[in-house]
Amino acid sequence: MSKIASAALMAGFAKTAEAVHTHGHHESVLRSHSWRTAQNSCAYLLSSLTPNMRILDVGCGPGTITADLAKAPEDVLQKARDHAAAQGVTNITYAMDDVLALSFPDNSFDVVHAHQVLQHVPDPILALKEMFPVAKPGGIVAARDTDFEAMTWFPESRGIALWRKTHQQVARSNGGQPDAGRRLLSWALAAGILKAQITATASTWCYSTPEEITWWTSTWADRVLSSEFATSALERGFATQEDLDAMSQGWKTWGSQPDAWFGLLHGEILCRKV
Template identity: 80%
Template sequence: MSAQYTHGHHDSVLRSHSWRTAQNSCAYLLSSLTPTMHILDVGCGPGTITASLARLVPLGHVTGIERSAADVLQNARAHAAAQGVTNITYALDDVLALGFPDASFDVVHAHQVLQHLPDPILALKEMLRVAKPGGIVAARNTDFAAMTWFPESEGISLWHKTHQQVVRSNGGEPDAGRRMLSWALAAGVPKAQITATASAWCYSTPAEIAWWASTWEERVLSSEFATSALERGFATQADLDTMSRGWKTWGAQPDAWFGHLLGEIVCRKV
């Protein structure tokens, strides 16, 4: 069983993901952290969340993993070095078959990962396996259908529909956010040990809108999403051009606003 990552690791994708930190992407987890914890960060990407988690556990250690993107991990190592973060390690590994012994980590964290997997329940079971008794498994995922924006845009609406088709064709679930509690229960976590919450990203300032629009203006043309959409017949090149123009036009509107709902779980391992 393998996972196909919808976005790939094009520069436009990594620029978008490099905005993420522990503070803006896993705030729901931070009150549970203590300085000596050992954390596994699953699907760490460019490592910006990983490095900011490492700063919060200065007497502990963080291990960031990616399934196959060795070049991305090199960039993550460079980011950590530039930030002066030394209590961090990066490695290739697969959350569906983790190469760590049982009970290895105090916290096992995954941000925007489960939505791309063919078996998110198996992934949660693996995350639970490598968590210590009394430890934490934490995950946060987009609920794609709950995204909303203004002004209306034909190009963005087409992107929204096509993106969901591509994710599902890859075996993922774009509306993962609303399923987080259900998946945790199916993985065997007692409901009393699960805290399920939601939070949102909102882009409304000129800088936020310009950044969000520009990343997607490029991503719909150049990332793995574009390749998959074309190869599987979900979009033509003209459709991708319409999406890109839609993002550019929307991003130039003075009243542009984008809301992005995400579901979260914190599971305590008994």
């Protein structure tokens, strides 16, 4: 049995009652999230997995990473269940819970994993304080988040630059932290985890092939017009409809360039419980 497919139990979490996911769960958002796998989104964790581990996947979204490790609102969890079933993965349990007040007993899981979750949580330090106790002694708490300020692309695009600025405004108005990646180590220390127990690393996503650029461009060109991001930006005065149209067109124009390239930096932490 492979390491990845041997997880005995997983549980997926939608957003907490207090947290607001900046993008919501529009089809264009789930299309983007469904691209994520254990290999491209938590390679830093894979070498620590062993057979028969119990793994808690906090904020599972559509469940693509969760299913890989084993082989949100209820509609998102159903997509996760459907994906697992399509993959023939049966050793997963999906549940709704609050990462700021986890209902699991202490010492329940070998691994507690959160991917792109802490950036949306109003109190990420409290979230880590909740995640760490439910890990078993000798277990791991793993988190990975992107850093929007550190995103970079070429050719330059005013529309994409406006998108990033507006995204940061919307995310912070939701109580989130869009540059979470650089803060993970600090948050773990503030949660009371000792520096000697923490391994902090970084990794990237990079889109450069025609297929990758087409996919990445299409998801964001749609998201800036149709997701919760668009609604919030308009309602809170961070953007006009003309601005959103300019962002969407900016993505399309940028993506049509033969030398289009996009890089995303992610911060990572592995916290080992002694």
